[in-house]
Amino acid sequence: MAKHQFQTEANQILNLMIHSLYSNKEIFIRELISNASDALDKLNMLVLTDDAYKGIAFSPRIDIVVDKETKTLTIKDSGIGMNEEDLMNNLGTIAKSGTKAFLENLTGDQKKDSNLIGQFGVGFYACFMVAHKVEVTTKKAGEDKAYLWTSKGDGEFDIEDASMEGHGTQIVMYLNEDDEEFLDSYRIENIIKKYSNHIPFPIFMDKEKYIPAKKDDEGNEIEPSKNEIENVQINRANALWTISKSEIKDEEYKDFYSTIAHSSEEPLAWMHNKAEGAIEYTTLFYIPSKAPMDLYRVDYQTGIKLYINRVFITDDEKELMPTYMRFLRGVIDSKDLPLNVSREILQSNAVMAKIRNASVKKVLSELAKIAKNDKEKYSTFFKEFGNVLKEGLYSDYGNREKILELMKFNTLESNEMVMFEDFLKNVDEEKKEIYYITGKTSLSMLKNSPALERFKSRNIDVLILNEEVDTIIFPMITEYKEYKFVHVSDAKFEESEEEKKAEEETSKTFEGLTKELKDILGDNVKSVETTFDLVDSPVKLKEDKEDPAYMMAKMMKQMGQDTGAPAPAPILQINPKHELIIKLKDSADQNLIHDAAHVLLDQAKLFDGVELEDTADFILRLNRIISKAI
Numbered sequence: 001m002a003k004h005q006f007q008t009e010a011n012q013i014l015n016l017m018i019h020s021l022y023s024n025k026e027i028f029i030r031e032l033i034s035n036a037s038d039a040l041d042k043l044n045m046l047v048l049t050d051d052a053y054k055g056i057a058f059s060p061r062i063d064i065v066v067d068k069e070t071k072t073l074t075i076k077d078s079g080i081g082m083n084e085e086d087l088m089n090n091l092g093t094i095a096k097s098g099t100k101a102f103l104e105n106l107t108g109d110q111k112k113d114s115n116l117i118g119q120f121g122v123g124f125y126a127c128f129m130v131a132h133k134v135e136v137t138t139k140k141a142g143e144d145k146a147y148l149w150t151s152k153g154d155g156e157f158d159i160e161d162a163s164m165e166g167h168g169t170q171i172v173m174y175l176n177e178d179d180e181e182f183l184d185s186y187r188i189e190n191i192i193k194k195y196s197n198h199i200p201f202p203i204f205m206d207k208e209k210y211i212p213a214k215k216d217d218e219g220n221e222i223e224p225s226k227n228e229i230e231n232v233q234i235n236r237a238n239a240l241w242t243i244s245k246s247e248i249k250d251e252e253y254k255d256f257y258s259t260i261a262h263s264s265e266e267p268l269a270w271m272h273n274k275a276e277g278a279i280e281y282t283t284l285f286y287i288p289s290k291a292p293m294d295l296y297r298v299d300y301q302t303g304i305k306l307y308i309n310r311v312f313i314t315d316d317e318k319e320l321m322p323t324y325m326r327f328l329r330g331v332i333d334s335k336d337l338p339l340n341v342s343r344e345i346l347q348s349n350a351v352m353a354k355i356r357n358a359s360v361k362k363v364l365s366e367l368a369k370i371a372k373n374d375k376e377k378y379s380t381f382f383k384e385f386g387n388v389l390k391e392g393l394y395s396d397y398g399n400r401e402k403i404l405e406l407m408k409f410n411t412l413e414s415n416e417m418v419m420f421e422d423f424l425k426n427v428d429e430e431k432k433e434i435y436y437i438t439g440k441t442s443l444s445m446l447k448n449s450p451a452l453e454r455f456k457s458r459n460i461d462v463l464i465l466n467e468e469v470d471t472i473i474f475p476m477i478t479e480y481k482e483y484k485f486v487h488v489s490d491a492k493f494e495e496s497e498e499e500k501k502a503e504e505e506t507s508k509t510f511e512g513l514t515k516e517l518k519d520i521l522g523d524n525v526k527s528v529e530t531t532f533d534l535v536d537s538p539v540k541l542k543e544d545k546e547d548p549a550y551m552m553a554k555m556m557k558q559m560g561q562d563t564g565a566p567a568p569a570p571i572l573q574i575n576p577k578h579e580l581i582i583k584l585k586d587s588a589d590q591n592l593i594h595d596a597a598h599v600l601l602d603q604a605k606l607f608d609g610v611e612l613e614d615t616a617d618f619i620l621r622l623n624r625i626i627s628k629a630i
């Protein structure tokens with residue numbers, strides 16, 4: 001017998017299972033049956049595609065045995081099984097890097113935390129929520145040796161040689177006194193019906209059957225009534241997606257979601273689609289009601305399983321659906337792909353590409369339907385997954401318009417997010433310009449940006465894009481149908497000749513001040529000029545888009561290269577109608593003008609979400625100005 005220590009992270013998870021997660025313990029059954037089903041899937045595929053396995057007698061099934069005497073619950077499968085190396089790697093170590101995220105994401109809220117178990121691939125350990133000792137006997141298909149893995153969940157496990165008929169895995173759980181409810185066959189049956197009714201393999205269990213008394217023709221009892229034990233299949237074992245939509249109840253869709261998404265939360269929506277034509281395939285996609293914790297991790301777990309004619313192929317292929325749809329959970333099943341498809345073939349396979357393209361279109365159109373018919377549901381969806389979907393705006397050029405139509409935006413004029421379509425209703429019919437402002441800052445900061453003052457005064461609505469992805473995506477989107485996307489700083493409004501003349505004259509009277517400010521600020525600004533775009537603010541910054549240094553910096557940024565070179569200095573624009581600027585023009589206090597120049601530049605930077613290089617200097621100057629005013 002060889003003793004081994006659990007890897008530290010595995011041990012942490014184990015301790016959590018044993019000491020912290022008490023609510024919803026029944027999910028350990030879902031997790032173990034899901035593992036058994038995966039093991040059957042794996043062998044099923046090998047038997048069908050790999051000559052080395054073709055001779056194996058494979059009768060896929062899962063058996064549940066309840067033993068009230070020994071107080072054990074056993075779950076057994078005739079799947080691929082594990083050899084010694086597999087046991088070491090799988091039941092003692094947690095290979096998935098998501099584990100760290102699992103530990104980081106624990107909230108202390110029982111319900112939420114137990115939902116995380118399945119999401120992070122730590123399902124096996126859930127059996128220690130109910131058992132003080134677990135024995136796993138297993139033999140890998142095609143190999144001779146069987147092994148017994150034992151652990152009391154105390155930081156150690158043993159592996160020793162064992163004997164076993166056939167191949168597969170048997171897990172015996174010695175239940176805790178408090179968890180003897182799981183010795184009740186009816187309870188187990190109900191749990192299995194709830195979570196595992198539609199896994200594609202049969203689950204068998206002994207059930208007591210009442211046999212009524214036998215009577216002769218006169219009604220005399222010849223044999224008394226009795227209870228007989230019968231081994232029966234307790235799940236439907238019909239891959240849900242293969243059944244026609246009209247025969248599936250909502251409850252069944254929800255239960256199946258729980259199986260494949262390892263979640264006890266209800267899905268937000270599902271889309272079941274059968275395509276018949278040149279290529280035959282079925283898809284059943286679910287949208288979860290909550291974003292999984294690893295949604296923004298590079299090593300996120302995919303949620304789509306690929307089946308070929310009901311034979312499981314993979315659930316680890318990120319190319320099945322585009323990454324901007326990585327929130328989907330579900331199944332793609334097609335008869336038109338070769339069973340022995342490899343990852344490389346899959347990625348370049350024309351049939352797969354067609355299924356993917358059509359599925360993407362279908363999901364987008366279903367989302368549009370939800371957006372139209374169930375605004376509340378769509379808001380929940382968008383809150384959880386809007387930013388992921390938004391990635392499609394640059395990664396899926398072909399569907400850009402459709403994705404834009406699914407976007408909700410904050411806008412200058414509204415207090416809540418509005419659908420793109422509703423925003424368009426207010427766009428000037430003649431100009432057809434969609435104005436937007438981007439910035440990595442808070443929504444309220446951006447809404448109060450001086451750059452928006454001329455829009456406010458003209459009652460023109462503007463898209464307020466304050467997410468980091470927006471600053472990358474939106475400069476790349478130039479048009480939507482006949483509309484143009486225009487950054488607020490590039491917007492031009494018509495002025496009458498008289499207005500222009502008046503402005504020119506005003507500007508002249510401020511030439512002295514603009515020159516003075518430029519002298520004080522030196523290389524910190526490219527130039528200082530008057531602007532008539534501002535209403536309430538005294539100053540704002542403007543980037544000189546014609547400046548070759550600016551163009552170069554922007555190009556490098558778009559190519560994802562940060563040269564580290566300082567950005568070209570901005571133009572400082574002053575508002576000649578603002579009281580502060582007028583007073584400054586007329587001031588003879590050189591020290592005050594000096595301080596004000598720096599403070600004005602800094603406040604303009606702050607509005608643009610730029611961090612100040614020297615906050616102490618800003619405060620010092622500001623305080624000097626305040627002292628003078630008091």
Ligand SMILES: Nc1ncnc2c1ncn2[C@@H]1O[C@H](COP(=O)(O)OP(=O)(O)OP(=O)(O)O)[C@@H](O)[C@H]1O
Pocket residue numbers: 031034035036039077079080081082090091118119120121122123124125168169
């Ligand atoms: N019944 C089984 N037969 C064969 N291998 C198994 C069985 N149960 C568990 N394993 C192996 O142990 C590994 C760990 O199982 P665990 O439930 O902890 O995570 P997982 O199944 O990989 O994650 P997920 O639940 O997200 O699929 C599995 O990936 C599998 O390789």
